[in-house]
Amino acid sequence: MSRNLFQYDPVIGYRFVPGLKGRVRHEGGGYLVRCNNAGFRSDHVFRDAPTPGKRRVLVFGDSNTAGDGVSNGKRFSDLIEAQLPDCEVYNFGLPSSGTDQQYLAFRECAGAMHYDLLLLCPMVDNIRRNLQDARLIHSGLSGELALLPKPYFDLAQGALVLRNVPVPKGHLPVDNAQADEPQIGSVRALARQAMSHANARFPGLRGWTQWLRRLALPAEYNSPNTLGWQLMRTILAQWIAEARAPVILAPIPTFEHIDGNIRAAPYRARFAELSRETGAALVDVLDGLRAQNATRPGSLRFPTDEHPTVAGHAAIAELLVPHVARALEGGLSNPMQMSAE
Amino acid sequence: MSEPVTILGLSALYHDSAAALVRDGQIVAAAQEERFSRVKHDRRFPVNAINYCLEAGMVEPDELTAVVFYDDPVLTTDRIVRTLAHSGDKGLAQWLKSAPGLLGAKMRVPQLVAAELGANLPVLFTEHHQSHAASAFFPSPFDDAAILTIDGVGEWATTTLGHGSGNQLQIEQDIHFPHSLGLLYSAFTVFTGFKVNSGEYKLMGLAPYGQPIYAGVIRDNLIDIRPDGSFRLNLDYFGYLDGEGMTNERFAALFGGPPRQAESRITQREMDMAASIQQVTEEAVMAMARHLKTRTGAANLCMAGGVALNCVANGKLLASGLFDNIWVQPAAGDAGGALGAALLVAHHRHDAPRAAAAPGRDRQQGSYLGPELSNEEIAAYLDFNDYPAHRVTDDERASRVAAAMAEGKVIGWCVGRMEYGPRALGARSILGDPRSAQMQSAMNLKIKFRESFRPFAPAVLRDKVADWFEMDADSPYMLMVAPVRPELRIEQSFSTAEDLRAIVNRPRSTIPAVTHVDYSARVQTVDGVDKPDYSDLIAAFDALTGCPVIVNTSFNVRGEPIVCTVQDAYRCFMRTDMDVLVLENFVLFKDEQPAFADSQNWRDEFELD
Numbered sequence: 001m002s003r004n005l006f007q008y009d010p011v012i013g014y015r016f017v018p019g020l021k022g023r024v025r026h027e028g029g030g031y032l033v034r035c036n037n038a039g040f041r042s043d044h045v046f047r048d049a050p051t052p053g054k055r056r057v058l059v060f061g062d063s064n065t066a067g068d069g070v071s072n073g074k075r076f077s078d079l080i081e082a083q084l085p086d087c088e089v090y091n092f093g094l095p096s097s098g099t100d101q102q103y104l105a106f107r108e109c110a111g112a113m114h115y116d117l118l119l120l121c122p123m124v125d126n127i128r129r130n131l132q133d134a135r136l137i138h139s140g141l142s143g144e145l146a147l148l149p150k151p152y153f154d155l156a157q158g159a160l161v162l163r164n165v166p167v168p169k170g171h172l173p174v175d176n177a178q179a180d181e182p183q184i185g186s187v188r189a190l191a192r193q194a195m196s197h198a199n200a201r202f203p204g205l206r207g208w209t210q211w212l213r214r215l216a217l218p219a220e221y222n223s224p225n226t227l228g229w230q231l232m233r234t235i236l237a238q239w240i241a242e243a244r245a246p247v248i249l250a251p252i253p254t255f256e257h258i259d260g261n262i263r264a265a266p267y268r269a270r271f272a273e274l275s276r277e278t279g280a281a282l283v284d285v286l287d288g289l290r291a292q293n294a295t296r297p298g299s300l301r302f303p304t305d306e307h308p309t310v311a312g313h314a315a316i317a318e319l320l321v322p323h324v325a326r327a328l329e330g331g332l333s334n335p336m337q338m339s340a341e
Numbered sequence: 342m343s344e345p346v347t348i349l350g351l352s353a354l355y356h357d358s359a360a361a362l363v364r365d366g367q368i369v370a371a372a373q374e375e376r377f378s379r380v381k382h383d384r385r386f387p388v389n390a391i392n393y394c395l396e397a398g399m400v401e402p403d404e405l406t407a408v409v410f411y412d413d414p415v416l417t418t419d420r421i422v423r424t425l426a427h428s429g430d431k432g433l434a435q436w437l438k439s440a441p442g443l444l445g446a447k448m449r450v451p452q453l454v455a456a457e458l459g460a461n462l463p464v465l466f467t468e469h470h471q472s473h474a475a476s477a478f479f480p481s482p483f484d485d486a487a488i489l490t491i492d493g494v495g496e497w498a499t500t501t502l503g504h505g506s507g508n509q510l511q512i513e514q515d516i517h518f519p520h521s522l523g524l525l526y527s528a529f530t531v532f533t534g535f536k537v538n539s540g541e542y543k544l545m546g547l548a549p550y551g552q553p554i555y556a557g558v559i560r561d562n563l564i565d566i567r568p569d570g571s572f573r574l575n576l577d578y579f580g581y582l583d584g585e586g587m588t589n590e591r592f593a594a595l596f597g598g599p600p601r602q603a604e605s606r607i608t609q610r611e612m613d614m615a616a617s618i619q620q621v622t623e624e625a626v627m628a629m630a631r632h633l634k635t636r637t638g639a640a641n642l643c644m645a646g647g648v649a650l651n652c653v654a655n656g657k658l659l660a661s662g663l664f665d666n667i668w669v670q671p672a673a674g675d676a677g678g679a680l681g682a683a684l685l686v687a688h689h690r691h692d693a694p695r696a697a698a699a700p701g702r703d704r705q706q707g708s709y710l711g712p713e714l715s716n717e718e719i720a721a722y723l724d725f726n727d728y729p730a731h732r733v734t735d736d737e738r739a740s741r742v743a744a745a746m747a748e749g750k751v752i753g754w755c756v757g758r759m760e761y762g763p764r765a766l767g768a769r770s771i772l773g774d775p776r777s778a779q780m781q782s783a784m785n786l787k788i789k790f791r792e793s794f795r796p797f798a799p800a801v802l803r804d805k806v807a808d809w810f811e812m813d814a815d816s817p818y819m820l821m822v823a824p825v826r827p828e829l830r831i832e833q834s835f836s837t838a839e840d841l842r843a844i845v846n847r848p849r850s851t852i853p854a855v856t857h858v859d860y861s862a863r864v865q866t867v868d869g870v871d872k873p874d875y876s877d878l879i880a881a882f883d884a885l886t887g888c889p890v891i892v893n894t895s896f897n898v899r900g901e902p903i904v905c906t907v908q909d910a911y912r913c914f915m916r917t918d919m920d921v922l923v924l925e926n927f928v929l930f931k932d933e934q935p936a937f938a939d940s941q942n943w944r945d946e947f948e949l950d
Contacts, residue, residue, distance in 0.1 A: 003906075007721030018717045023396035029459020030392055032399055071401060169725055 007039065010166035012104045013150040015039035015094065024068075028302050028309060032071040038109060041066050042091045043073075050114040054088045055328045057081075058110055060102045061121035062129075064252050066093030069307040076308075077119075079317035080324055087328060090115075096137055098129030099232055100153050103239045104162075117327050118247045119320070120236065120280075124267050125254050127220045127232045133164050134172055146171035153235060155227075160234055221266035229270055240278040246327050247280040250320060255301050258289050281327065288319040346691040347404055349394060350683025351454075352411040352472070352675050353386050354447045356538055359676035359761075360390035361710075362398045363683040366508070366693035368480065370397035371710040371761040373676045376905040381950060382538060383902075386446060386453050387679075393712055402458035409686045411678030412469035414447040416496035420518055428583040438585075465690075467682045469495025470646070473670075474512060476681030477645035478505035479688060480705040481668040482698055487639040488512075489629060492646035492674070493523035500646075502570075502629065504637045508688040508695050513636070519582055520574050522625055523648050525564060528579060528587040529618040533611040534601035537587070538647075538674075539950040545653055546795035548619035549859035550841065551612030555596065556620045562595055564621065570629035607794070607841055623654045630663055640665040645681070649673040649820075650763070652863055656822035659814065671708040671818035672762035680761070699870075707817060707871030709768055711759030714907055719924045722907045728934060730927040735874065742923055743881035746774050746891065750920035751788060753896055755910045756874045760903070764819045765895035766865060767800060767875035769903045769910075771919065773854065773892040774882075775799055780854035780892055782846055787918035790944065791899040794845050798863040799855035802879050802889040806866050809852070809890055819865040819893075825850045830860050854892045865893060900950050915939070 003022045006014040016035040023032050038046045050056065059065055059077045067075035073082075081089040090113075092105050099122045106118075129135065134147040149168045153160040220228025240247045251271050257264045264286055275282035292315045293300050300312035308316065350361040353374075361371035370393065375381055377389030395402070421440075425433075446453065451464040467475075473490040488503040488510060499521035502514040530540045533547070566572045576582060578592040593599050601611055630642065642664040649655065650673045659667050670677050687693040696704045716732075723730045733741060742752055752772040760766045771788060773780045775797075785793045798819050799809075807813040812823035829851045850856040869876040883889035896904045898917060904910045907924055914922040914929070915937035922929040 004718060004722060007717070008725045017715070017721050019715060020718065021396070021399065023392050025388060025392045025457075027459075029402050029457070030395065032396070032401065034399075169727060 005033065008167075008169055009039070009108075011108050011151060012094070012101050013097070013148065013167045015105070016041055026069055026302075027304055028069050031067070031069060031074075034072050040090075040092050040094075040105075040109070041072065043078075044088060044090055046090055046109070046113070048113045051088055053086065055086055055116040056114060057087060057089045057117045057119055057324060057328070058092060058106070058113070058115045059089055059119045059121060060092045060106055061252065062093065062097050062102070062123045062126055063095035064093070064123050064307060065091065065121050066095045067091075067313070068095055069302055069305055070310050070313055074310045074313055076313040076317040076320065079314060080321055083317070083321050084325055084328070087324070089119075093121075096129075096135050096148075097126070098132070098135075098150065098152070099126050099235050100130050101150060102126075103235050104151060106239060107242075115245050117245055117324065118240075118243050119250060119324065120239065120247060121250050121252050122232075122236070123252045123254070124221075124257065127228045130231050130235065131228055136174065139171060145174050147174055148172075153231060155231055155234060158234065160238060221270050224270060224273060233270070233274055236274060236280075237278050240280045247278075248283055248320075248323060248327055249275060249280045250283040250285060250323075252316070253286045253289065255306055257286060258293050258300070260290070281323070283320060283323045285316060285319045289315055344406075346406045346687055346693050347398070347400055348683040348686050348691075349391065349405050349408045350411065350472075350679040350681070350686075351387060351391070351408065351450075352678035352682070353450075354384055355412075355675055356384060357382050357674055357676040358384055358387040358390065359672070359679040360387045360394045361680035361683045361761075362394035362400065363680070363687050364398060364400075366479075366684070366687045367696040368680065368684075368704065368706060368710060370394045371672070371680050372712065372759065373672075373761070373902075375902040376711065376759065379902055379909070379946075381900060381902050381948065386457070388457050390679075391457060397712070402460040402462065405458075405460075405462055406691065407463040407465055407686060408454050408458075409465040409467060409682040410450050411467060411472040411675070411682040413466045413496050414450070416468065417447070420494075420497050424519070424582060465686055467685050468498070469678065470498040470501040470515065471512060471685055472678035472681035473645040473673075474501060474503050474505070474510055474643075474681065475685035475688075476670045476672065476677040477643035477649075477668070478503075478510050479508075479684040479695060480670065480680070480703055481505075481641070481643045482701060482703040483641040483643065483666065483668065485639060486641035486643045486668070487633045487637040487664070488643045488645075489626075489633055489649075490644070490646040491522050491626070491629075491648035493527060494518045494521055499523060500629065502633050502636065504639065505643065508693065510685075516571060519576055519579075520572060522564075522572065522622065523646065524579070524581060524587070525574060526618060526622055526648065526651075528581075528592070529614055531587045532592065532596070532600040533614055534603045534605065534607070536603075536950055541647070542650065543793075543795065544615045545619060545651055546793075546857070547607065547612055547615035548653070549616070549857050549861065550794065550844065551609065551614070551616035553617040553620040554613050555617035558595060559617055559621045563592075564625070566621075566625050566628055568628070570625070570632035572625055572628075612841075619651075619653060622648070622651060623657055626651075626654045626658060627661065627663075630658055634663055642667045643670070644668070645670040645673045645677055647674045652820045653822045653861070655820055656812075656861075659821055660823075667821075668703060669818065669820040670762075671705065671760075671764060671766075671820065673820075674763065676762065701815075702870065705818075708761045708766060709758040709871065710761040711768075712905065713758040713768075714755070714925055716925050716927070719907050719927050722911070723924075723927065723929075728911065728929065730924075730929045733926055733928055735877065735926070738874070738923065738926060738928065739877040739881040741928060742772075742878055742921065743885050745921050746772060746882055747885050749774060749777055749780075751780075751784060751918065753910060753914045753919045753922040754875075754878075755896065755904065755907070755922070755924050757872065759905055762818070764798075764865075765893065765903055766817070766819065767867065767872055767893060769896040769905070770800075770893045771896050772800075772878075773797075774886075774888075775852040775854040775890050775892045776886070776888055778848045778853050783918070784854070784892070784894060789894065789897075789899055790917075794841050796853075796857050796862070797855055797892045797894045798865055799852065799890045800865045800867050800875070800879060800893040801891075802876065802883065803866040803868040805883070805889040806864065810862060810864055812864060814866075816864045816866045817868075817871065819863050821864055822861050823864050825852065825856050825860050825862055830856075852888070852890055855890065898944070900948050901946075912937075912939070 358374035374387035
């Protein structure tokens, strides 16, 4: 049935409804969603104390990590766990979230938790979400477009200042101008607005809106000094600094990057800089995904939906497993960029 | 350990689309598409019901053993083509109406399944009445039973007589189109101004207001019922073969004039026609049942097909004592075909054993086979929208709601798994006090937004049913009609010249809201096994008032499918004059709710039924 998957959270904005068991219709044939009592899409009950005989990995990210489009057991986080018998992977993925919300989820829900490794998997595109105080979403049951308020950070003399918390409840009308709109540039704002309206009125034109979206793809990675990157860098740096265990930073590229339609060099450069700066290990999965995509063209993503298929998740898992295994064995003492090919 | 046999059954593209999931012969889930799509009697491919069934079973498409469609499109096409050939040019209109459905989606069921589930699964087809028969027998409490299915039409069959034993059933006799008891009843439904597939129930409810003065006319001109229960229609009076309507001018002439226009005043003619066709239908059903009893010698009878929803006929059949026990599939219409088809494949093709059943209990699980809401989901919805609510324990819920009912409050009750089938059975129900003389009128006008001549159904504790009704049997699915006990009646008479509304509003018993003009009631017996929350509520009401009976009607407004989700329930609650809404362990009071922003024209959302 069409269920509301999310509940309001005053700090993170939302999380999954605790204990929810649902199924979502999808172009890939539909997928099963199981959530734990903490409100995350995981088959594990999240415990603060260590689990005897298990090393624990916490994974954070957006819908690519949460696994939109595939059932729980077929996500890269679950596949990593299946391939590393001594390891348990807690999936904190939150669809449609920015890095800001993912960091807040870590602070709110994993602060007292034991873990042996943090696996941060921001979608490259998330950089823009950090600049927004509301996200355009398809409302749970009606499917109508709505703006959902979210928390965000401002930078004040280089420090993060949390805004919009407690997050306002309810939806905002889609036509509401967003407070941060000027920050993301008028051309991209217009492109996004056009895309939203086109998607709302003509769902079949998604291909066209994706093309249009390409015009609006992040320019924030082009320089280390853009507001978008400054914000993302600061969030991730603070997160890594707070971590009580090794951190792997594994940015998930968009399929436009994988298909080679847009340049990946800027984002790769920024994350490499961040890795050097923070000491977090960087696992760059782009080349590996490109190689797999070349072998099996079109198999890694759904035809319309931009999320990874079961094969896509398997590919990501395959690329991450050796690095996670090495990290858990203590092999991250000399962090450096690791190309996952 | 062998893989479980998991079968997904589908009914679609005719009347009420539905899906059902059966695992190793045990029913896991079943639901009608209309509940999700919010389109009454939705006939489209049941994508949402399929999604729900797989959700309930937490089943991946590739774990399905097979998908089965509830009828055979090739045989149906054969019937349509032959009928066209027989009717010549006059049948063209019917053909043009039927062809898109037949040659369109129905011929592409495997492709529709593959597109929806992203997997190439074995797709099987049963026959329409086999599906009905399976839906009647396999979930029943009986190891051995006669089976009677009666509806409008499947492929060719309109009526079948069969026998079930263990995990097998056989269809032994059938009656073919165009001779159909269901279509005969539907013809009268349309002629009296109601809609096919939803108005039959209204026609049945209208019957007690009339006299069966046309029964002889019907027997003499329209249907020939033979001693063995078989029958033939005189097609000279019907339009469904070669015209655009169910009846023709000869039919109208037989009943003294043109059909009643929908929504116009109901006259004595319609009431008498209703009483007449009801009587003839009961005679036909009784004759078939008698023949079936002779043929099979079975002590038990199972029924399905749309005509099996005629609870008045069912009640008389039960009262006749012809069979020791009668069990009627609560989703007796086409929606139930999804379940029947799935069970048939599980038992016949895969030899799955029938599900275990406690002595005297059926395998339908109270028909509570649909989705349920978790308290967490409800809390999330209420919190996000800032709707005030009181969280209560199960015991507190029963006592608080019973007290509110005793004060005359009307309750929206959304607790447990949703019902499969057309009737609300206490999972998605509107409830009230049956002792109130105003309750029927208030519920009709302020909540259901209809002026109905039909009383509401009583839900009564099983162990007290005999104290209030002339009946001492299980009727958990509201498919049996029984009279209110004589000592509870208020004697009255009415003349045929009286206005229907005046008759309706006159109290007829100490539980007037559930007593029909002929003192009959559509009884639902409730016990604590399948639906303890509901049983507890009625028991609490009984403790408070000395009355173990409550009013139960479906949780919707006229033309709207019964509510399914928390949003549906809250919206319906706020749009109507209900006083209290119960969502699992949350109780909401209308006077505490904020103003509800809604379209002024929300009633236009639903086509009147």
